Amino acid sequence: MPAIPPGAKVYLRPEGFVDTPVGNDGQVARLAGTMLWHAAWEVIVESGGVRCGRALVPVTEQDRLPDEVVPLLARFAAARAPITVGQRVIRLDQPQVAGIVNVTPDSFSDGGKAADPEAAADAGFAMAEAGAALVDVGGESTRPGATTVWEGDEIARVVPVVERLAASGVAVSIDTRKAAVMEAALAAGAGLVNDVSALLHDERAAEVVAKAGCPVILMHHSGRNLHDGPKLSDPVIEVYDWLADRVDAAVAAGIARERIIVDPGIGFGKGVADNLALLNGLAMLNGIGCAVMLGASRKRFIGALAGEVPADERLGGSLAVALHGMARGAHLLRVHDAAETVQAVKLWRGMRDQALVG
Incomplete structure (x- = not known):
């Protein structure tokens, strides 16, 4: 020792x-x-x-x-408790897929293909039908250099989509940093808040989540604009400590620990080496005592390792990262390619099941 x-x-x-x-x-x-x-x-x-x-x-x-x-x-x-999202209960004893629906004209991954509410809702329905346990709806791009969206415009983008999905029984999360958007989306039927700022951007955010009693995802980020922070000298240790502190702050604000999910923030203020270190050290985050979300789909580091392929050609790399994440204790996979990832999860699950009886 x-x-x-x-x-x-x-x-x-x-x-x-x-x-x-x-x-x-x-x-x-x-x-x-x-x-x-x-x-x-x-x-x-x-x-x-x-x-x-x-x-x-x-x-x-x-x-x-x-x-x-x-x-x-x-x-x-400790087993992670199931999370209740709207009318749905999502078990976390096996990996679950959260499909991404960006209702934005400047999304890095799809160039705004789902910016229309009807098209966005249809994309969400397709993901749910393919087996995604959760559909994550966002109305503000968080790519480097993206323009901040006024909360009124963000609400106008996401609420019609959330309403359509939730009314059909789809489990919906709202991807936002703003308390007003959280409130509007929760009222429209969303059942989980995914905050890339870990409840730091808006001073009312923690209060809104605590009052709603809904699950929340806290993501690690660097800097005021999510990307331009200090260089990480030891990514795994520093992200672990930062997330542990944010979980403690959320619990102090009245949010139950069993409703908190942590996300290492792959790609947010991190270089290729940082992202790889976090993926290799992902299992360590389970020591915080919360479920772990991995959101690495189509991220830039995949392109960097695969010959600089564009975002919409990173399916293979995204699946490789998802499989690695499952093998290192990720409970939720936030992805753009939901149907393909669900299929990969099913095959991974089948191999695990066979190992238990073979």
Whole structure:
């Protein structure tokens, strides 16, 4: 076990994932109630912003873990409670897909193809029919350099879409940073708030979510405009700490921890290396004790690694990232290509099921 200097922080990351617990009784631990089991813990010691020690400890010897991380064991093990979104209950013991509907003329991914409310609603219906558990509706682009949208215009964009979808029984989330838009969308039938600012952009946002009693997604970001923040020196540790602090703040504001979902904010103020580090360290975020959302679909780093292909040609890379996310404990996958991702999830689930009985 590495030495722990005074004032140092100690973290755990699940490692040594195996296909099945069958025949491995007492040798593996289940991750957050998912279909994942791991055989070891990576212990990471950080002091003064620098990693100063690490060790790999088998699950069978976890009684050797430092006292500082023992409270995390229960958070890693606990199954995430189902979330209620409108009239739908979404279980989180297996990966679920959230389809993206951008009601914006300047979306980075589709160039505004669903900017018309009827077209946007039809896109959402198609995603739900394909098996998406949730449809995430947004009316403001958050790509780098995007213009801020006045809340009145944002409401006018999203409310007709939310109303159409919710009236047909589709579980709808509203992707917004603004309290007024949250209120309008929730009144129209949305049942979850997805805030890329983690309730920091609008001082009323936390109050609105607490009063509604709805689930909320808190995403890590850098800087006032979501992208231009300080460079991350250790992305996994810094994102973990930041999200843990935001979860504590949300709980203090009256939002139940079991209704909070965390998102590492892939692509927001992060370079290619940062994004890859976060994807490789994704399982560690389960130590916060909340469900994990992964939103990496069609992101720029995929294009960078795939020969600079444009956003609408990044399906293969997006599926690769989704599969990796599921294998590292993501409970929700926020994607543009819902039907294809649902199919990938079904195949992944089938292989996990076979491992349990084979």
